[in-house]
Amino acid sequence: MKVVLRNYVTGMVKESDLEVVAAEAVELKVPEGSKNAVVLKNLYLSCDPYMRSRMSKHEDASYNSDFVPTEVITGFGVSKVVDSTHANFEVGDLVWGTTGWEEYSLITEPQVLFKINHPDLPLSYYTGILGMPGFTAFVGFHEIALAKEGEYVFVSAAAGAVGQLVGQFAKLLGCYVVGSAGSDEKVELLKNKFGFDDAFNYKKEPDLTLALKRCFPEGIDIYFENVGGAMLEAVLNNMRLHGRIAACGMISQYNLLELEGIRNIVQIIPKRIRMEGFVIGDHFAKYRKFEEIAAQHIKEGNITYMEDIAEGLENAPSALIGLFEGKNVGKQVVVVSRQ
Known part of the structure; x- marks a missing residue:
């Protein structure tokens, strides 16, 4: 199962602009000869307002590329590594970063992917307060x-x-x-x-x-x-x-x-x-310092955090579009799998 953009959007985005479709059968292995790649089992997906701009066609270059109609959309998420040829990630590692809105993703040359250093905290927090x-x-x-x-x-x-x-x-x-x-x-x-x-x-x-x-x-x-x-x-x-x-x-x-x-x-x-x-x-090089500060605040009870949970990939389109209608209360998260 995966979420795709039907076509480029003009004006108010609607739930029908996104579609949940059957995904092709995938082998949960990095393709032969691929280096610095990982296969991820996606656990939690992050719904974020910036994703709206990626649903429209832009003539000028932006800091984020446009989504491609009929292809899986991407965003931040929490995942588990099921195969890897990347030196920084091993099978079983819990990570957060850019992934596909699908059950499993092959990520080649991951640009934004961090190993989770505090798996004792709720993993969904890495779509929000710790992400x-x-x-x-x-x-x-x-x-x-x-x-x-x-x-x-x-x-x-x-x-x-x-x-x-x-x-x-x-x-x-x-x-x-x-x-x-x-x-x-x-x-x-x-x-x-x-x-x-x-x-x-x-x-x-x-x-x-x-x-x-x-x-x-x-x-x-x-x-x-x-x-x-x-x-x-x-x-x-x-x-x-x-x-x-x-x-x-x-x-x-x-x-x-x-x-x-x-x-x-x-x-x-x-x-x-x-x-x-x-x-x-532009600031991800400083993320690790932040992770430790935020984790400490959470463990000491200095910060309160609230999530709005949508269960299942089939509910991802309505969860994302709900951001622009003010439906969410707290961080909007989509649960794909709880491991």
């Missing part, structure tokens, strides 16, 4: 935003896989943190489960600028950007002098036929705001 989303939150907050104790931090899409962790990293540093989310249920989770100082349902706010002014009467030092569009405009109206914006994603724009412009971008000049986009793949 790409967690590392993204850590790098974006500490290295891109250069956060300092006592600063005022705002996180959009704060109940998602990255946002819930940014807020908790901010609290561990001693910052004041507010998050926005798209339902009252998520707002309550932010305040009562993840320890945010405040949160609001952006869908119920008639004026986002005033909502942020209410939460940050003295202004925002750091904005962790996951949304874009109207939220970014409202944030710029509320940023303090020398504020920093770590631009991780802009999910409000991914399904639009015409991207929204930011009418008040001029504010970055008088307020001396630094806004920097980042791609986590």
